[in-house]
Amino acid sequence: MSVTALVGLQWGDEGKGKVVDYLAADMDVVARGAGGANAGHTIVLDDGTKRVLHLLPSGMVRPDPLCLMGAGMVVEPWQMVSEMKEAGLEPSTASRRLLLSPRAQMVLPYHRILEERLEAILNIGTTRRGIGPTYALGALRMGTPVGLLGHREELRAWLQRMHDMVAGFGSGDLPDPLEVLESLDAVSNWLLSTTGNVTGELHRARAAGKRILLEGAQGVMLDLLHGTYPFVTSSSTTATGLAAGVGLGPSDMDRVIGVVKAYTTRVGEGPFPTEEHGPAGEMLAQKGGEFGATTGRPRRCGWLDLVALKWAVRVSGARELVLTKLDVLDGLEEIPLCVAYEVPGLGRVEDMPEDAWLYAKVRPVYEMAKGWSSSAGLSDPHVRDYISLIEEFTGARVIKASWGPRRSQMGEP
Numbered sequence: 001m002s003v004t005a006l007v008g009l010q011w012g013d014e015g016k017g018k019v020v021d022y023l024a025a026d027m028d029v030v031a032r033g034a035g036g037a038n039a040g041h042t043i044v045l046d047d048g049t050k051r052v053l054h055l056l057p058s059g060m061v062r063p064d065p066l067c068l069m070g071a072g073m074v075v076e077p078w079q080m081v082s083e084m085k086e087a088g089l090e091p092s093t094a095s096r097r098l099l100l101s102p103r104a105q106m107v108l109p110y111h112r113i114l115e116e117r118l119e120a121i122l123n124i125g126t127t128r129r130g131i132g133p134t135y136a137l138g139a140l141r142m143g144t145p146v147g148l149l150g151h152r153e154e155l156r157a158w159l160q161r162m163h164d165m166v167a168g169f170g171s172g173d174l175p176d177p178l179e180v181l182e183s184l185d186a187v188s189n190w191l192l193s194t195t196g197n198v199t200g201e202l203h204r205a206r207a208a209g210k211r212i213l214l215e216g217a218q219g220v221m222l223d224l225l226h227g228t229y230p231f232v233t234s235s236s237t238t239a240t241g242l243a244a245g246v247g248l249g250p251s252d253m254d255r256v257i258g259v260v261k262a263y264t265t266r267v268g269e270g271p272f273p274t275e276e277h278g279p280a281g282e283m284l285a286q287k288g289g290e291f292g293a294t295t296g297r298p299r300r301c302g303w304l305d306l307v308a309l310k311w312a313v314r315v316s317g318a319r320e321l322v323l324t325k326l327d328v329l330d331g332l333e334e335i336p337l338c339v340a341y342e343v344p345g346l347g348r349v350e351d352m353p354e355d356a357w358l359y360a361k362v363r364p365v366y367e368m369a370k371g372w373s374s375s376a377g378l379s380d381p382h383v384r385d386y387i388s389l390i391e392e393f394t395g396a397r398v399i400k401a402s403w404g405p406r407r408s409q410m411g412e413p
């Protein structure tokens, strides 16, 4: 039996979709346990076709794995149905491929409206998919789990409650609860057809010796507790958060693999010590095609931050790394690597300050790595040196590295 958790170790967009797709080839089960349609997992098939999944686990792109969506997820019903249709699923047969926990919270128009209101005050730069309000209202015990779709009267009363509560925030015109109920009626058979006992299925699969992949969303630096608060998402993005989101315990995980991009990007607001505002940042954005898969927003770009990465490795428990997008660095003479921070009042430190406001004031200290002309095949010794530096600094082993979007452009260093 084996359970592998795969998590992003930066601010999301590390290329998890590609890595999950690669690993899914050997998996019986692929499960998501946190986040929602704020994620955008891009997979490029070998014929060049691109698929972007926001809610469904990336294992859907493969013919075989059973895909599970756990209690820790937040699911927008209409988006879910459109992704099910795109994946060729039908209500009569969907549950053979896809199971959704009735405990997952639904994202409704009220959550999105509330997010607009909150963003005007907080300016986090969220994906505006209603993620934060859905988790927050869930925590307040005012959420709307998917299972409520099977209880129309209770759902109606619940929608009225939510309407009245959001109205209390002075959110202007709100959709009538009956209208929301009717638009849910139009999709509820799709969601209910795929609703099932995700945690039970997962434990059965584990006991039967099946290979299980837990697919993380976002990245550790966006974790609600351990990321760059308040510029974070509203869920736990670590491996333990992921396991909790599907109903597995920490000791049920056999491997934790972290995905790292060879440089760093961030979408939305918040501190980013190695950000490059000049031509280097533009070069990374252009060569890396750094535009958000969910929102289309340009991503902020900069060099690899080993201090933040070490923190993310520790917090996530990742012992193995997959390094992505090395090709974006091809052709550079030298590549800056951030190995410490200059912190006001503290001098040079090699650990991530926990005080978020202090973190906003740190300056990166760089060491220069030698560049390479082509990372293809990972044979250039300077590519290997770059990988070794990452391993030495973080204490985790790089098991795979990729030099392009296709399934075939990934190898062992």
Ligand code: IMP
Residues within 6 Å of the ligand: 011, 012, 013, 038, 039, 040, 124, 125, 126, 127, 128, 129, 130, 131, 132, 217, 218, 222, 231, 232, 233, 234, 267, 268, 269
């Ligand atoms: P939210 O998750 O929509 O609430 O957004 C909170 C922060 O997380 C914002 O900075 C978003 O840009 C960022 N974020 C959320 N999901 C992703 C993702 O999948 N990739 C990269 N950034 C993300």
